[in-house]
């Protein structure tokens with residue numbers, strides 16, 4: 001029986017120390033920590049950025065890559081350099097690594113998702129350290145997860161991780177970007193991820209990383225709903241991985257929800273992209289958010305997009321804020337015909353009915369309020 005499964009995401013900022021080349025001296029520090037935990041029986045999964053940085057280093061390219069094709073080329077060159085460095089460092093501890101390069105399409109399609117999950121579990125079962133990155137060389141913007149923060153949350157869900165560590169160049173999440181506001185305070189624990197918090201989290205200004213704290217919050221939001229504890233901390237802090245894993249309070253911690261979303265609902269959040277939007281009236285919003293009800297056609301004000309029955313759709317309140325995501329029991333045109341009507345009229349209006357609800361509670365995830373209550377169920 002293995003101990004906890006830990007996913008460690010290493011940003012470009014950690015792997016380069018803000019320079020234009022991989023910082024091998026620091027990488028070996030990280031490897032040493034992972035190796036010790038591995039020997040103690042923990043399962044370790046690395047999500048490693050740094051392919052583009054490694055490509056720049058290898059080709060001695062001055063200036064930042066600007067075009068997508070330049071980045072693809074650098075990732076193609078750099079990924080093999082990066083994995084070679086990891087491989088040689090882990091080999092010092094008699095550990096093998098296995099490379100998995102993923103794109104959004106691998107995670108959205110149910111069959112490919114299950115394939116990726118099986119591959120990861122097989123690698124872990126052999127005691128090998130999976131090292132994951134986005135397949136930047138082939139992934140254009142439409143098929144990219146886009147940043148390794150979000151990718152790492154999905155990976156953590158795939159492997160049923162206990163903890164996700166987002167290691168970066170700051171000691172954690174601050175009340176404002178500390179690069180610009182030196183007085184900003186470190187936030188020690190986050191229990192609620194709401195719009196106020198999202199506003200504190202800025203993008204990446206270093207030009208090296210992708211997404212900054214904003215994407216780290218998105219990642220934490222997803223992972224904690226799956227019951228995974230998330231920590232944002234400095235990748236250069238002494239023994240950071242081991243200290244976090246052993247329960248020391250380092251950086252910013254987001255406890256996993258006590259009642260995690262079941263796998264089906266996790267899938268609604270990270271699976272297929274939404275195919276349409278439903279605008280709800282205030283009564284329907286309250287019913288969905290506060291009372292945990294299904295969405296009835298009566299509460300739908302408008303329907304946009306063309307989607308079939310069984311598609312994922314976004315639900316918006318009258319202010320235009322996203323409040324939930326769920327699977328529609330009716331196709332778009334049917335919803336347009338029955339919106340604003342009582343459920344008893346569905347049969348008359350359509351000539352058939354698939355039940356009284358537009359989106360059933362079991363197929364619906366409330367996204368607006370991140371609380372520790374049962375609101376997610």
Ligand SMILES: Nc1ncnc2c1ncn2[C@@H]1O[C@H](COP(=O)(O)OP(=O)(O)O)[C@@H](O)[C@H]1O
Nearest residue numbers: 011012013168174176177202204209210212213
């Ligand atoms: N509220 C905040 N707290 C901490 N860092 C922030 C905040 N808002 C924006 N940032 C920026 O996020 C950066 C880290 O993200 P990023 O550059 O993408 O690094 P990584 O390569 O580790 O993913 C920091 O260098 C910092 O400038």
Ligand SMILES: N[C@@H](CCC(=O)OP(=O)(O)O)C(=O)O
Nearest residue numbers: 012050051052147148209210
């Ligand atoms: N996949 C890219 C990194 C993308 C990314 O999210 O970067 P970062 O914000 O540094 O974690 C690469 O390997 O260069």
